[in-house]
Amino acid sequence: MFSKKTEYALRATIYIAKHSSEEKKLSIVDISKAINSPQSFTAKILQVLTKKKLIHSLPGPNGGFYITEPTLQAPISCIIDAMGENEALDKCVLGLKKCSSANPCPLHEQYKKVKFQLKEIFEEKSISKLAKELKNNKSLQY
Amino acid sequence: MFSKKTEYALRATIYIAKHSSEEKKLSIVDISKAINSPQSFTAKILQVLTKKKLIHSLPGPNGGFYITEPTLQAPISCIIDAMGENEALDKCVLGLKKCSSANPCPLHEQYKKVKFQLKEIFEEKSISKLAKELKNNKSLQY
DNA sequence: ATAATTAAGGACAAAAATATCTTTAATTAT
DNA sequence: ATAATTAAAGATATTTTTGTCCTTAATTAT
Numbered sequence: 001m002f003s004k005k006t007e008y009a010l011r012a013t014i015y016i017a018k019h020s021s022e023e024k025k026l027s028i029v030d031i032s033k034a035i036n037s038p039q040s041f042t043a044k045i046l047q048v049l050t051k052k053k054l055i056h057s058l059p060g061p062n063g064g065f066y067i068t069e070p071t072l073q074a075p076i077s078c079i080i081d082a083m084g085e086n087e088a089l090d091k092c093v094l095g096l097k098k099c100s101s102a103n104p105c106p107l108h109e110q111y112k113k114v115k116f117q118l119k120e121i122f123e124e125k126s127i128s129k130l131a132k133e134l135k136n137n138k139s140l141q142y
Numbered sequence: 143m144f145s146k147k148t149e150y151a152l153r154a155t156i157y158i159a160k161h162s163s164e165e166k167k168l169s170i171v172d173i174s175k176a177i178n179s180p181q182s183f184t185a186k187i188l189q190v191l192t193k194k195k196l197i198h199s200l201p202g203p204n205g206g207f208y209i210t211e212p213t214l215q216a217p218i219s220c221i222i223d224a225m226g227e228n229e230a231l232d233k234c235v236l237g238l239k240k241c242s243s244a245n246p247c248p249l250h251e252q253y254k255k256v257k258f259q260l261k262e263i264f265e266e267k268s269i270s271k272l273a274k275e276l277k278n279n280k281s282l283q284y
Numbered sequence: 285a286t287a288a289t290t291a292a293g294g295a296c297a298a299a300a301a302t303a304t305c306t307t308t309a310a311t312t313a314t
Numbered sequence: 315a316t317a318a319t320t321a322a323a324g325a326t327a328t329t330t331t332t333g334t335c336c337t338t339a340a341t342t343a344t
Contacts, residue, residue: 001143001230004332007237014236014248027290041333047292059291060341088143094156095149098283105282106156106272110263114256121252130248140247141240146302169320183303189322201321202311 006083009045011035011140013079016055016067017131025057025064035140045083052082072128080122089115089122148225151187153177153282155221158197158209159273167199167206177282187225194224214270222264231257231264 002010015035020026028046032039046065049055054074057065071078080086092099092108099105101112134140144152157177162168170188174181188207191197196216199207213220222228234241234250241247243254276282 001233001235002237004237007235011236011238025290029290038333040335043291044293044333050291057291058341059289059339061289061343063290063341065291091143093143093149094153094282095144095146096153096282104277106267106275107263114259114263117256117259121249121256125248133248135246140236140238167320171320180303182305185321186303186323192321199321200311201309201319203313203319205311205320207321 002080002085002088003083004041005045006080006085008035008037008042009049009079009083010076011037012042012046013049013055013067013071013076013127014131014134015140016065017072017127018134020064020066022056022066022068025062025066027064031065049079049082054078054082067127072131073126075123075125076127076130077119077122079127089119144222144227144230145225146183147187148222148227150177150179150184151191151221151225152218153179154184154188155191155197155209155213155218155269156273156276157282158207159214159269160276162206162208164198164208164210167204167208169206173207191221191224196220196224209269214273215268217265217267218269218272219261219264221269231261 012031012035015031016026019034028039028043031037031046032042035042046055046057050057050065054071055065055067057063077086080089092105093111094105094107096105099108101108154173154177157173158168161176170181170185173188174184177184188197188199192199192207196213197207197209199205219228222231234247235253236247236249238247241250243250
């Protein structure tokens with residue numbers, strides 16, 4: 001469904017949402033270990049999320065990443081958007097640029113319904129809600 | 143959703159199903175033009191489908207690709223399988239290998255339903271049915 | 285102030301996906 | 315038989331994705 005980049009972004013964000021606060025920041029070392037992702041690559045991804053103010057960071061001792069209310073309330077679609085994969089959910093299954101209701105590919109109508117449901121999933125649940133649903137620490141393990 | 147490879151495979155197969163027969167074979171030149179795909183790359187893909195007997199080919203003048211009943215009756219999932227993307231529909235949205243009903247990621251249950259519907263779409267409609275639903279020649283244009 | 289710690293930034297590397305080109309083999313028409 | 319036509323096969327190239335490493339900058343604790 002999504003690229004590795006987006007998968008790591010989602011896992012990291014959910015993990016940060018569950019385990020961090022402004023008082024308890026998480027280092028990239030901790031995060032990448034916890035979600036089983038390549039450290040440096042994950043660091044790049046969190047840089048992007050930080051620049052877009054979806055998460056926050058602070059260097060230095062006891063520094064790290066943390067998340068605040070606005071993002072906790074936001075849907076995970078905002079993470080997907082930040083990774084540039086929002087349009088993946090609009091594409092034609094057969095890869096046709098001109099596919100539309102007016103000029104549909106033979107799978108258009110059925111696939112449209114599924115895409116709609118997917119979008120709903122990603123726009124419905126907030127990040128904090130997902131974090132709370134995480135049953136245990138291992139649920140983000142590879 | 144799918145890789146370019148799979149997209150081209152699906153478009154090509156549907157196109158062949160609509161426009162070819164054992165008497166009227168289609169050259170790779172015609173096919174790739176019709177479905178707007180890179181010729182040599184598409185040739186490689188059709189080679190795979192040919193090896194797997196999903197389509198057939200014959201070299202020489204008036205040669206080309208064609209399709210026969212067994213594949214016309216088959217669901218498009220067989221093309222997806224041939225391209226090695228069947229497992230894409232089983233993967234966890236967050237990329238977790240251990241994600242399951244017993245140890246679900248926070249999106250597991252909802253995403254499962256969508257995946258089920260997708261599989262249904264791909265297993266439900268036969269290639270010939272899809273070809274017939276192709277309203278006009280342009281419905282496979284990029 | 286200094287040292288320690290952590291993220292940011294930039295350059296680079298490896299792997300996978302996508303694509304092209306050239307030669308060979310098969311088939312057909314003449 | 316020969317030439318023409320077409321797919322098969324193999325080598326190579328390009329682009330994108332994924333990943334690493336090293337240096338710099340910011341912050342904090344002492």
